[in-house]
Amino acid sequence: MKKTIMETLVAAVLATGIAHAAPLPLQDAxxxxxxxxxxxxxxxxxxxxxxxxxxxxxxxxxxxxxxxxxxxxxxxxxxxxxxxxxxxxxxxxxxxxxxxxxxxxxxxxxxxxxxxxxxxxxxxxxxxxxxxxxxxxxxxxxxxxxxxxxxxxxxxxxxxAAVPEPGSAALMLGGFAALAAGRRRTRRS
Structure with a gap:
C-alpha cells in the first residue's frame, strides 16, 4: 500500500512539472x-x-x-x-x-x-x-x-529564480497527507 502511494505521488509530481514548465528566464523581455x-x-x-x-x-x-x-x-x-x-x-x-x-x-x-x-x-x-x-x-x-x-x-x-507553482505545492501537501494516513493505517493493523 505504502509503495503504491509513493509511486503515485512521484508520478504525479513528475507529470505536474512537465505540464507546468516555468517560463524561460528572458521570455518576453x-x-x-x-x-x-x-x-x-x-x-x-x-x-x-x-x-x-x-x-x-x-x-x-x-x-x-x-x-x-x-x-x-x-x-x-x-x-x-x-x-x-x-x-x-x-x-x-x-x-x-x-x-x-x-x-x-x-x-x-x-x-x-x-x-x-x-x-x-x-x-x-x-x-x-x-x-x-x-x-x-x-x-x-x-x-x-x-x-x-x-x-x-x-x-x-x-x-x-525558480517560481514555485501553486499546483505543485498543493500536490506535494496532498502526498504528505496520504503518506501520513497510510502510516496510521499500518500502525493500527
Missing part, C-alpha cells in the same frame, strides 16, 4: 541598453540598428536568429535568447579599451535574474566581468582590458 554610460552608443533591433530616439531599447528577436543590439561603433553584437543564453560577438579584432555595457530588463522578466555562468570565452584575451544588478532586473558587462580576435565570442547563461 524588453531590454534597454547603454554603452560606456551612453544611450546613443548602442542601437537595437526594433529600430533596425539605426540611431534615433529610443533606439537603445528592443525586445528579443522573435526569430531567435539575430542579435538584439550592436554597439554604435559596430565593434560588438549582443544576442539574448529567451532561454537566458547571452552571446557577445566581436565584429572585428578589438584591442583593449574601455567597453562597459548595461542592460536593463525593467519589469519585463517573469522572475529576477539570480545567477550567471560563463560558458565560453574563446578568442578573448583578458577576463570579462559580468555582474547582476541588485534587483535582478539588470546586468552589467565590463569588457575593459579585454582583447578580441575577429568574430570571437563570449557566451554566458543567465538564470532566474
Amino acid at each position: 524588453v531590454i534597454t541598453a547603454t554603452y560606456n554610460g551612453s544611450a546613443d552608443a548602442i542601437v537595437g533591433l526594433d529600430h533596425l540598428f539605426q540611431l534615433e530616439p529610443g533606439s537603445n531599447t528592443t525586445a528579443l528577436d522573435p526569430s531567435g536568429t539575430g542579435v538584439e543590439f550592436l554597439s554604435a561603433d559596430a565593434m560588438f553584437g549582443f544576442d539574448f535568447d529567451a532561454s537566458g543564453l547571452l552571446t557577445v560577438i566581436a565584429n572585428s579584432a578589438i584591442a583593449p579599451g574601455t567597453y562597459q555595457f548595461h542592460f536593463d530588463f525593467g519589469d519585463t522578466l517573469a522572475a529576477p535574474l539570480t545567477a550567471f555562468k560563463l560558458l565560453d570565452g574563446s578568442g578573448i584575451g583578458g577576463l570579462p566581468v559580468l555582474s547582476l544588478g541588485a534587483n535582478g532586473k539588470s546586468i552589467d558587462i565590463d569588457l575593459t582590458g579585454t582583447s578580441w580576435a575577429e568574430f570571437a565570442s563570449l557566451t554566458a547563461q543567465l538564470d532566474a
